[in-house]
Amino acid sequence: MKELKGACIIGQSGGPTSVINASAYGVIDTALKSPCITQVLGAEHGIKGVLNDRLFDMGLEDPEELRLLKYTPSSALGSCRYKIADPEKDDTDYRRILEVFKKHNVRYFFYNGGNDSMDTCNKINTYMQSVGYECRVMGVPKTIDNDLFGTDHCPGYASAAKYIATSMMEVYHDAHVYDTGMIVVMEIMGRHAGWLAASAALASEYGAGPDLIYLPETDFSMPKFIEDVKRVYAEKGSCIIAVSEGIHYEDGGFVSEAKVAANDGFGHAQLGGLAAILAQVLKEETGAKVRGIELNLLQRCGAHLASETDIEESFMAGKAAVENAVNGINGRMIGFERGVRDGRYACKTKLIPLMEVANVEKKIPREWINAEGNGVNHQFIEYALPLIQGEPDLPKVDSLPRFAKLKKILAK
Amino acid sequence: MKELKGACIIGQSGGPTSVINASAYGVIDTALKSPCITQVLGAEHGIKGVLNDRLFDMGLEDPEELRLLKYTPSSALGSCRYKIADPEKDDTDYRRILEVFKKHNVRYFFYNGGNDSMDTCNKINTYMQSVGYECRVMGVPKTIDNDLFGTDHCPGYASAAKYIATSMMEVYHDAHVYDTGMIVVMEIMGRHAGWLAASAALASEYGAGPDLIYLPETDFSMPKFIEDVKRVYAEKGSCIIAVSEGIHYEDGGFVSEAKVAANDGFGHAQLGGLAAILAQVLKEETGAKVRGIELNLLQRCGAHLASETDIEESFMAGKAAVENAVNGINGRMIGFERGVRDGRYACKTKLIPLMEVANVEKKIPREWINAEGNGVNHQFIEYALPLIQGEPDLPKVDSLPRFAKLKKILAK
Missing domain, CATH: 3.40.50.460 (Phosphofructokinase domain)
Known part of the structure; x- marks a missing residue:
């Protein structure tokens, strides 16, 4: 594997969740510690922030405020619902993205979102490969809807x-x-x-x-x-x-x-x-x-009732995206594989080709729903109950949540 | 003060809150320990339970389940919105209440509710006095609306x-x-x-x-x-x-x-x-x-976000109702008086004549609201902030709330 040195961008997209910032923190924290990554940039409002060259230098943030992202609901960098065009039909956005990537020597792109965001990720990856710009593109899943393909469950659900x-x-x-x-x-x-x-x-x-x-x-x-x-x-x-x-x-x-x-x-x-x-x-x-x-x-956005399991797994997904990208992996979304350790629920990450994830929806298996269609059975309970376990130690001030406050200083 | 021996009834009325059961537990726990009180009866659905002689023997409940009432939202005994008639116009209900009181030798009546409930309390007290039946009637306040007269604030708010x-x-x-x-x-x-x-x-x-x-x-x-x-x-x-x-x-x-x-x-x-x-x-x-x-x-009913201060004060209100009644007090609602101890917010109980509380509403002082009528000022914040302090140690099973389960055995 060839070592790839350069900046990274983390962007958040789609509807926010209670833990999407935990994933962002997983990316940011791991990237800041990575010798390959020269600068960690946060895109304001997802891909729009790339198009507008509105990129925050995450290295200038207070580390303690970054850590509070684990407990802060909504998308701290701002989100968007921007649908990127098909590059064969209109490559304006892609040429602009390439220009911004080149300007900041961006070699890693992490996109934190749901189905649509994985589609965006996939298109950017394909484009960068087609023009021969070396950049590793990774999807970090997020959706309360739990409908992403290929993963046991989704961060945020x-x-x-x-x-x-x-x-x-x-x-x-x-x-x-x-x-x-x-x-x-x-x-x-x-x-x-x-x-x-x-x-x-x-x-x-x-x-x-x-x-x-x-x-x-x-x-x-x-x-x-x-x-x-x-x-x-x-x-x-x-x-x-x-x-x-x-x-x-x-x-x-x-x-x-x-x-x-x-x-x-x-x-x-x-x-x-x-x-x-x-x-x-x-x-x-x-x-x-x-x-x-x-x-x-x-x-x-009810972060005060977040599952500690969900927070830790969301962080793990962000961390795994960076670690895999630095190790040469490209064009993948991080997924979860459920297992058993010491007789209890365990979860590890896996890699799913972006192409397979984009725009596909995973539904509840029909056999987990009762025949009348007005209830679910024990298979669903066994699936969902381990996921909600654990109470995070929520930071509070005056008995109200202490959410992260980012400075959001634009990168030079 | 003459010692009065007999059973007590605790009833809950009006819209439930996250902590009305903490007050009920304050009454039940204190009454169970009181040598003057021979039996602790919980009225099913407030005054309706008295009228229907549906009274649970609280002494038969598991003490640990009773303790969980502190963290269990809604009215565990059941509530009602029954408007009792004016005794001068129709004394049917009062005669029935007297009959049930006599049957169980009820000498203490604790009613846990808002304005209407204090009115019910007051009417029952007046009637019992008019017929010469010795019974001490006490109101235990409850309302998320915080609109009861004569008290700094209300349990549940x-x-x-x-x-x-x-x-x-x-x-x-x-x-x-x-x-x-x-x-x-x-x-x-x-x-x-x-x-x-x-x-x-x-x-x-x-x-x-x-x-x-x-x-x-x-x-x-x-x-x-x-x-x-x-x-x-x-x-x-x-x-x-x-x-x-x-x-x-x-x-x-x-x-x-x-x-x-x-x-x-x-x-x-x-x-x-x-x-x-x-x-x-x-x-x-x-x-x-x-x-x-x-x-x-x-x-x-969001008990998972209850204020520990509110829980403890609600318990205290129930406890004070029993202690005062046993000490000869009658026809009063427990209220709160705000003070300062060691430079911090403190709260103690006081007694307010039921007659003064019934059917009166306390509103936010106009001077706490801005001139335009579209916001509140710092006087409100200083009033409210101390009340929400403290995180209760919520009992949970599988990361979901463990609410009290009462057996509700009818008294003989």
Whole structure:
């Protein structure tokens, strides 16, 4: 392997998570210590920061503030949802990226994101190879959606799952306080994969979980849904429901977008999300007290409930990306392989070709979902429970979180 | 003081909080140890449990499970929103209560709730005195709304405030991740008093708080609101807003209920709450990306973010109720008096006549709110910050909360 000396760029992309900064810290900390890497640059707002030559010199940051990134939610460098063009159709962006890479002698590019970001990574890698510019491009996975291909799970998922399961347990207790009955619909993120909504089932292990769970992996039927809820409510006097925002009818139409029915007086545009729609339907159908709760952004930035396992694995993914790149690896995303050590869950990194990851979505196996499509079984619990383990020692000031404060000094 | 021997009843009423069970545990634990109290009964669903003679023998519970009540959100005995009649108009309920009291030789009645519950307490006390049945009736305060009269603050408020401030800090970070601008409207509980929404300002002390806060203590003006948001958004490219659910126009009409304007295409019934309404208005007015977030039940049951100060004070309130009652005190609610010990915040209990507390609401002093009515000043911060201090050592199993499980065995 030829030693490659030069600067590196770390960029963050897509929706933030509670632990994406732990991965960034894994990259930054490892890169700062690497003799091959001459400068560690943080791109402002992902690939946009490269295009705009807005690159922060991470070596000028206070090491203690960098360490706090492990416990700081959201993307500290700023994120973007910039879709890079196909290089055959329009190579403007690529020529600009090459120009900036050359200016700063960038020889390592680490991109921290989900499916789309891996696609960006892959395209940049292909372009750099096609023009003969030596640069090692590595993907560092991130997504609360847990839908990246080829990895056992994704950094960010477990902390969101822990937030969801804990909140579900608390809401369960709250919703059972009166003897007058209550139906709760909890809307959980996940447009195409139900990993997040399914994590509400972890609460069931401790007697405070949802009665019903609906996921995008199966088709949603409103009459069946109403029937399910009525049955549970008649039996228990309450019904707690977890739904993925991405549940859809057989024809693919999202329930959140559809007008529910022509004849229910509900044909107008609505403001609330899916939870509000379903709550309205259930109110009309049951006459019960119904609450729609949308976990919204809270589930993806709830760092105070982060899984220590997730934080450490996210850091490990960033670290592995740098170590592998320095050792000559290129065009790979870091993935996780689940194993067993001393009879307990263990996790190690593996390498997945970017080409295989880009734009593919991994869903919950159908056999982990019950036949009726309104719950998950023990295979899911066994999969998810080890991931949420461990409480980080969260830095606090005045009992509120002490998040990292970066100086963000532009590189010369 | 004459020694009074007999059973006691503890009941919980109104909306639950993260720490109402800590107060119940304060009552139960102290009562179980008191030689004057012959039996400790927990009323199922508050006063309804008395009326239905559904009383649990708390002495039969596992002491360790009772201890877990300190960390268990919601009302473990069950709550109610039962409005007891005026005894002069209809004394049916009171005669039934007397009957049940006599059956179990109940000589102490502890009621754990907010304004309405203190009214119930007061009426029962007056009735028992009028019929010459010796029984000591004590109110144990509880409300996230922090609006009880005569006490510096209320058990339950601080934990909700800490949940709100922490969530605000996390959402602030999430909302600043893109360079494309973002407006967030966070809807916080509080129908008539703004203590909860104001607590979002605690996040501002750490650089991650709301730009604007709207409270029910001042009249809301939609044009002024739009102007405020547009100004902040133009200046910063983002705007984070905290609103009380109870904000209202000058004529008293709730913003959450009103049709916003006749000519904005927005005159239809809406499903989401206030956050959805305001988000829609701001979308139309600014064209920006706007997110409405409703903290919903999460803020009142988020025991994983409880304030240790709040837990201990809630326990103390329950304990003081029993100790005072056993010492001959009657017809009082336990209140808190703020003081200073060794230069730091300290809190001790005091006694407030139930008659003075019932049905009165305490609001934020106008001088703690800025002149424009869109923020709070440092007097509020100095008031609220000491209350949220301290992290409880939360019992967990598999990294999820381990809440109390009561056997709830009916008393013979």
